[in-house]
Amino acid sequence: MIRRINLTINGDKVGIDVQPSMRLLDVLREILNLTGTKEGCSIGECGACTVVINGNAVNSCLIVIGQCEGSEITTIEGLEKNGELNKLQKSFMEKGAVQCGFCTPGMIMSAYALLLKNPNPTEVEIQEAIAGNLCRCTGYKQIIEAIKSP
C-alpha cells in the first residue's frame, strides 16, 4: 500500500509516495539518492547508517519510513551549508579522523546529534555518543579529538 509521507530532509520539505514499510535507509539511498548514508550491518550494530531525526541520532536501518511522518531528518549531505563544510566535518579532516571513510558519515552524524544537545561534551560523553559506531580501520582517538575541538 503506497502512502504519501511528508518529511523535512536537510531543510527541504518533501512528500514521497512510498511503501510505509520501507526502511528509512533505503528511502534515503534509493529514492532520494542520498548515498552518503551507508549500510554496514543492517541490524543496528555498526552505526554506518546513522542520521539525525528530530535532533536524535538513529540507525536508519532500524526505522521504517512510515514512522517518519512530519519528521525533520538531517543526513551527512545536509551539514554543508552554502558550499562550506560544517565545523565538525572540517575538524574530522584536520584531526585525521578519517581513513577509509565508510563509517565516517555515521560517525559524524552521531557526533552532530551529541553537539546539538551538548556543545561541550566530556571525553566520556563523546565515547557514549559514538559507542554504537564501529570503525574497523582508523582507530578512535582521532575521532574523539575531532569531536572535542570544533
Place this chain on the structure above:
Amino acid sequence: MSRKVIKSVTNLYDKKIERLAEVPDEKLPPLKNNKELKYIGRGISRIDGYDKVSGTAVFTFDKILKNMAHARILRCPHPHAKIRKIDITKAMNIKGVIDIITKDNTEKIDWYDGDTFIFDEHLRYQGDEIACVAAENEVIASMALKKIEVEYEILSHVTDKMTAVKEDAPKLYDWGNISPDANPAKYNRGDYEQGLKNADQIIEEEYNTQFVIHNPTEVHCSTVDWNGDHLTIWDSTQGIFAVRNSVAAALKIPQNKITVIKKYMGGGFGAKLEAGKYTVMAALLAKRIGRPVRITIDRKEMNLAVGNRPDSYQRLTVGVKNDGTLTALGMTMYGAMGAHRDGAGCQWPLRSLYKCPNVKVEEYHVAINTGRSRPFRAPGHVQGTFAFESIIDMAAEKIGMDPIEFRLKNYAEVEANWEIPWTTKLLKECYKQGAEAINWKSKRNKKAGEGKGPVKRGVGMASQIWWGTGGPPAYATVKLNRDGSVHVLSGTQDIGCGTYTILAQVAAEVLEIPVERITVSLGNTDEHPYGPSSGGSMTASSVTPAVYDGALQIKAKLMSGASALLGVREDNLVYSQGVIYSKDDKNKKKSIQEVVRETHEQILVATGARNARPQGVMLNSFGAQFAEVEVNLETGKVKVLKIVAAHDIGRTINRKLLENQFHGGIIQGIGYALLEERVIDHYTGKVLTTNLHNYKMPTIKDAPEIEVIIVSEGDDQISAIGAKGIGEPAIIPTAGAIANAVYNATGVRIRTLPITPDKILNQVYNIG
C-alpha cells in the same frame, strides 16, 4: 631516463618469487635529508578528506546505474551436502524476478585453483553458492531466494581441524583433508635434536588461536555493465588487475574487453585481494538480461563465505642455555584452510625473529567444512607471533632474565633463513625507545601477579618482523598541464590508507609545488599504468618510487625545455619552487608553466617505474609493541590501558596517515587478543557469529591510549623514497604484547585466544 628489464627476486615465505619488470636503468638521485623535505614526512591532511566527510565520496557500494537490476546469492545452509535437484520455478514466478542462474543453466567455470566451480554440485560449507537471482530490487531478490527449492543429499561434516586429520573423518577431497601442499610443510635448520641436547632448559607449550573475520565496514560488492562485448566492473577490491584477469579467465574473454574501476573502498584487510564469485555471477546475469547488475554480499555472507584468518594449534619447543642463548626452536602446527586450499601456516616469526642455529618446523594445512580462509592483515605472522612471543617470554622468565634483555641476547644480526644481511634493522632501537615510553622498569612486576588487590596491573611486550618493502613492477604516469597543475595516475588503488595523498606528496616534493595543485587518479585498469594490488604492506613502498621517477622525468623535460628557451646550458640551470633559473643571471628564468607553453606542449607526460629490489640483502620491517593492562580478577575482564608501538618502517611519508594506520592496526590487534572469534557449533557445523552483534569487534570503549614511535629515518637501499610499509606491522605484535602483559599482571598465562574473562577466571581459580 632509460629503462631496462630485470629479473626482480623477492624472498616471500618459502617462495623465491622471480618477476621480470622494467625498472629505471640507473639508481635515482636520493631524497634530501628528512628535515629539508617540504612535503614527504609532513602530516598533511588527506586530499580525499572532503569527499569522505561531505558524503559525496562514491564507494562501490554506492554505484548506481540506470535500469540496474539487483542480485543476491542463495547459499547452502548445511556444512556439507550435494545438490540432488534445484527447482527455480516458484522463484521465477515472483513479480520482479528477472533471472536466476544455477549449475543447471550455466557452464562450469573453474574457481579456487580448480578445487571447485562457480556453481558446484558438491557444497563444502555453510555459505557455499547455489544460485544467483537478479530482480528489480534487493527485497524481491531476497524473497526469491526463499522460493528456490533445493533437494540436498546431506553429507557428514567436519568443522574442526584436529578431528579432520583423523583417518575416519569425513573427507572433503579425493586427496583427503590435509593439503598436498602442506602434509606436512617442513623446514629444518642446523641440528634441532642436538640443539635440544645443548640446552639447559627446555620449554614446551601448546597454543591455540581462533578464526577471525575481516569484516570491513563496506561489504563485498560489485556493479557490472556490458556495453556490447565490453564489460565494466566497479568492484570493492584491493586489486583491480587481479579482478580483471580472473574475470577475463572465468568468462573466456580478452583482458582488453574488461575495465575494472575502484575509487573509494570501505576496507578490505586482505579479504578483497582476489576476485569474488559474486562478480562473475553478476557479469553472467547482466549479459543474460541485458541490464547492469549490482550485487552485494550481506553481513551474514561476509561472516560465512568471503574469507577469514585461519585458526591455529601450535606446539612450540624452546631450548635455551642458562645464559639466555637459544639453542633450538621447534614447531608443530595445524591450521584450518576452510573448504578450499589456501595458506594456513604461521612459522615465520619463529624462523626469523631471533638468532637460533637449530630450527625444526612441521605444518599441516587442513581442509574443513567452513568458508575458505584468505590472507588477513599479516597472514600467519599474527597467530605465529602471539604464540612464539608468549613462549619467548616464558623462556626469559625460566632463566631469570628480563624479556628485553633476553631478546637482545638472541638478536639476529643477519637473516637466518638465507644468511644474508638486512638493508636496515633498527629493532634494538625499538626496544629501547618503546621500553622508555611504557616505563618498563618501573611498571613491570618483578614477580608476575604480585600486585595487591583484585585489580592487577602489568606490562608485557612482543616483537615484530614483516616482509613489506615493495618492488617492481609498479608504474605511475605524471602529467604536467600548461597551468602548472599535475595529474598522477597509477593502476594501484587506495583502500583507505591514504595512497592518493602520499603519491601527491611525492610529486609535490620533486616538482616543488603545493599538494593542492596535484590530482591523483587511481583504480582504473584501462586508464592507468599497472600498479600492484594493495596487500602485503607494499603499496606505498612500490608505488611512491614510481611517482618519484615519473616526476623526476618531468623535471628533466622542464630543464631541457628551459635550456632551449633561455639559451643556457642545463648544468647551468637551477630548479626551485617550480621556476628554472640561470645560475649566473637570476633574471633569466622560466616558470614551469612558461616552459610547457613556450615549447608548444599541451601536457608533459612521463611514466615512472619502481626501481629493482637490491639483491643479496634481506628487506624487512621491524617493531616492538608494549602493552600495559589492567585485569580484574573478580570479573576476569582485561582492559588495555596503553600500547606503545615502536617501529622501524623506513621513511615516514605522512605522519598523520601513519597514525591512522597504526591506531587501526593496534585496535584490530586488541580485537584479536581479547574479543573477536568466529564461533562454530561443531555438532551442526554452523557458524554462530554471523552478525556484528555476535561477532565482537572493538568499539571506542575498547580503545586504549596509543603512542606510536618511529625509530627509522628511511632506507635508501630499498628505494629513493625508502619506505618499508606499515599496514601489517601495526597488528603483528599486539596480541603477544597483551598476553605477556596479562601474565605479568596476574601470574596466569592464557594460551588460547581470545583472552576472554572465562579463561582468566578458570585459570586464576584453577577450574577446568
